[in-house]
Amino acid sequence: MTTELSPRVERFFLLTLAGIQFSHVLDFMIMMPLGPILMTAFGIDTHEFGLLVASYSFSAAASGVLAATFVDRFERKRLLLVVVALFALATLACALAPGYSTLLLARGMAGVFGGVMGALIHTMIGDAIPFSRRARASGIVASAFSLSTIAGVPLSLWLANHLGWRAPFGLIALLGVVFMLVGLRFLPELRHHLGEEKRAHLLSDTFSVLADGNHLRALLFSALIIFSGFTVIPYITIYAVSNVGIAQTDIPIVYLVGGFATFISARLIGRWADRHGKVEIYRRVGLLAMVPLLVLTHVGVLPLWGWLICSTSFFVLLSGRMIPAMAIIASAAQPKLRGTFMSLNGTMQSLAMGLATTLAGFLVNMDDSGRMVGYPLVGYVAVVANLAAIWCASRIVMHGRNA
Numbered sequence: 001m002t003t004e005l006s007p008r009v010e011r012f013f014l015l016t017l018a019g020i021q022f023s024h025v026l027d028f029m030i031m032m033p034l035g036p037i038l039m040t041a042f043g044i045d046t047h048e049f050g051l052l053v054a055s056y057s058f059s060a061a062a063s064g065v066l067a068a069t070f071v072d073r074f075e076r077k078r079l080l081l082v083v084v085a086l087f088a089l090a091t092l093a094c095a096l097a098p099g100y101s102t103l104l105l106a107r108g109m110a111g112v113f114g115g116v117m118g119a120l121i122h123t124m125i126g127d128a129i130p131f132s133r134r135a136r137a138s139g140i141v142a143s144a145f146s147l148s149t150i151a152g153v154p155l156s157l158w159l160a161n162h163l164g165w166r167a168p169f170g171l172i173a174l175l176g177v178v179f180m181l182v183g184l185r186f187l188p189e190l191r192h193h194l195g196e197e198k199r200a201h202l203l204s205d206t207f208s209v210l211a212d213g214n215h216l217r218a219l220l221f222s223a224l225i226i227f228s229g230f231t232v233i234p235y236i237t238i239y240a241v242s243n244v245g246i247a248q249t250d251i252p253i254v255y256l257v258g259g260f261a262t263f264i265s266a267r268l269i270g271r272w273a274d275r276h277g278k279v280e281i282y283r284r285v286g287l288l289a290m291v292p293l294l295v296l297t298h299v300g301v302l303p304l305w306g307w308l309i310c311s312t313s314f315f316v317l318l319s320g321r322m323i324p325a326m327a328i329i330a331s332a333a334q335p336k337l338r339g340t341f342m343s344l345n346g347t348m349q350s351l352a353m354g355l356a357t358t359l360a361g362f363l364v365n366m367d368d369s370g371r372m373v374g375y376p377l378v379g380y381v382a383v384v385a386n387l388a389a390i391w392c393a394s395r396i397v398m399h400g401r402n403a
Contacts (some may be wrong), residue, residue, distance in 0.1 A: 050361025060115025064347030139270020297379030
């Protein structure tokens, strides 16, 4: 059940979704490179910083459960634009937060709306893009990650270094408003999921999703992928600065190089997945991803070029897994329940993200010399979760070309 779009409309549709995803991804990603700055500004330790990151994730998880009760009852475009507007307001609240506690609360509110945004974006891809092109479409939208690392993160860090940590959040709030206006112009209405039948109660769709064993396997797969990445991701910058010897001023270069590489690789992986099989390409990329997972969490002092090799391969392969994975997950859903399923998927991903960040926050610590300890153990946990996700992928049934 897809809505047929002309090639031109489909192109603008995907680019607009990528723009909205860009603001959402940047809002979450900026917390990692801001780690050393925020820890200094608020006088907090790694556990409290981990809570700042996890608050976004846990709030997104809660909002996903709530969204599952109503997301398939509304036209997609209108709902997405309302959520984008609320997300921009919450991010503006982050910029205006006077202290750690209020920033923690504002990050939670941003997570509420950011989580629903992410679920709606992938729901709309599943609604509008045929199965045969779905991985490629996911690759185009996933380029938002690349663009955020190429342009968004370096620009945000430059603003933070010159204008203070509040400036990046102000920029993201402005981007949210801009992309909301773009969405008004270029997003088509999607209402084919709205049937004539009445649901018995608010949770009827949720129960229908959870009664399907294939849905449950896809949700577990989704959670394992995210858990395997987000045990490591939130602490990369802190580890690079404290253990590897990378200067804080060189961190934008790390994201710039990684972003350029993923911008190229995302589209290639999407095409390969559509051509050679989504599960097969996911399995191959997932196995390769274990190498940078282990190397990055174990290396000692390196020159900048050495760290760039480690971090860039990490960005390419960890984000590369998500392209066939999201096509698999979206295709596992029953079409009429896709919005509810993707909202619950957002909940599972956010819970996995929050749990991974919190667990890693307890496994790592700063010693008396200012070095981070415990990161190798985090790498081993990530590899185990990654292997479990690879095993799980082959057990998911994807709906065919009309899904």
